[in-house]
Structure formats: C-alpha cells, structure tokens
C-alpha cells in the first residue's frame with residue numbers, strides 16, 4: 001500500500017524532476033542531504049590544480065576554459081595582498097587544498113583555519129608538509145561555527161563551494177560566520193550566477209542544461225543564484241557589501257563583504 005502511494009506521488013512529482021522522497025529529504029533534512037551529496041561528489045578530495053603555476057597547470061587551464069577565470073590572477077590580486085603578518089584566516093571548503101597550499105606558501109607568519117564538511121586533513125597535510133601549526137583543519141558536517149571564538153578571523157575566503165550550496169545553507173553559514181569575523185574583517189567568496197551563466201554558455205561552463213528546467217531538483221549541483229539574492233542574504237546576515245561581483249569569472253561571481261566597513265556597493 002505504502003509503495004503504491006509513493007509510486008502515485010512520484011508520478012505526480014516527476015515533472016518537476018526527482019522522486020517525492022528525494023525532494024522531501026532534501027527539503028526537510030537539508031544538512032544530511034548536503035553531507036551525502038558532498039561526500040558523493042568530492043569525497044576523494046577536489047583538486048583545482050597548483051594555483052601558483054597559473055595557466056601552465058592543466059587543471060587551472062581547464063577551469064579557465066570553463067569559467068574564464070585565471071586562479072593565479074585571482075590569488076595575486078585578491079588573496080595575496082590580504083596575507084598580512086599575524087593575521088588569522090579562514091578558508092571554507094578547501095577540498096584537496098589547492099588554495100590552501102598557495103596561501104601557506106606565501107603566508108609564513110599567520111594562521112590559516114580551513115573548514116570542510118569532509119575529513120580531508122590528511123590530503124591537505126600531504127600537499128602542505130611544512131604547514132605545521134600554521135594550518136588548523138576543522139571538519140564540520142553541520143555548518144557549526146560555535147567552536148571558533150568570536151572576532152577570530154581577519155579574512156575569510158572560499159572558491160568552488162558556495163556555487164554548490166542551496167541558498168538556505170549559504171544564509172545559515174554566513175549568519176554563523178558573522179560573529180567570528182573581526183571588526184574591519186573581509187570576506188571574498190565565489191558564488192554561482194545564472195544570469196552570467198546564460199550569457200557565457202552552459203555547455204561552455206560544463207553545467208548540465210537540464211538544471212535550467214529543474215533548478216530545485218535535489219541532484220542539481222550548480223545553485224540557481226544571482227547578485228540580487230546574494231545582496232539580500234549578505235545584508236540580512238549583517239555584512240556590508242563592498243562589491244557584489246569583483247569580476248574575474250565570466251560564468252559566476254565573486255562577492256566582497258566587509259564587517260562594519262563602509263557601505264558602498266560597487267556593482
């Protein structure tokens with residue numbers, strides 16, 4: 001009987017993509033759903049290549065072709081100038097540590113916390129053998145930031161992570177992070193932007209075109225997001241927006257937030 005009811009429901013639900021059970025689970029148990037999804041997609045550790053090599057690295061070149069972004073330019077212009085002595089940094093979602101390594105290689109006098117849903121510390125330490133205590137790995141499978149003291153981070157950044165997160169999760173994460181950031185602190189984060197993706201081309205960005213028709217399907221891994229939505233989320237989480245898009249990507253956006261800074265929106 002239960003099977004029959006489920007099949008009937010699934011038939012009705014099918015036009016919106018996925019089964020009823022998949023939808024209900026993703027909606028009601030968002031954290032468990034995301035944990036499973038991230039494990040499935042990135043459990044072996046996502047690698048963006050050697051950032052400092054720029055387009056000489058095949059993975060960096062591949063990402064450049066898909067997104068129009070050169071990670072070395074992003075690192076040199078957005079991250080490197082913020083690696084000041086004695087600072088405490090946070091990287092959200094390091095994966096296999098492409099950005100982590102680039103930071104640690106140029107940040108001899110400071111501490112880099114990295115937080116990931118997955119237990120990837122061993123992979124990151126293999127890649128950054130001399131990191132020692134400058135690197136602090138935290139695994140949180142629930143966007144829990146309560147283990148960090150308030151006003152800890154001078155600068156937080158994230159690439160290739162928020163592009164995959166549901167808006168609800170982005171809101172939770174930014175709200176919990178807010179008190180952990182210092183006065184005057186900054187956040188730089190990469191997010192998906194379907195308006196830009198439409199212009200750049202879905203095939204070129206290697207994002208499946210069926211996502212367009214079923215943006216809420218639980219298996220969609222490129223979040224339907226926009227500058228307007230990130231503006232709403234950022235402001236309601238207590239941040240000052242410096243820029244909704246610093247450029248750098250043709251297919252997505254880079255958000256620049258400040259904590260209690262000036263309230264100038266560049267774009």
Ligand SMILES: C[S@@+](CC[C@H](N)C(=O)[O-])C[C@H]1O[C@@H](n2cnc3c(N)ncnc32)[C@H](O)[C@@H]1O
Pocket residue numbers: 038039042045046047048049092093094095096097098099115116117118143158159160161165173
């Ligand atoms: C595509 S990989 C990107 C890795 C790396 N930042 C890069 O650009 O090479 C996404 C990573 O984010 C992690 N992740 C996903 N959701 C997260 C969350 N809410 N908090 C922390 N890490 C998360 C995943 O486990 C995965 O390791």
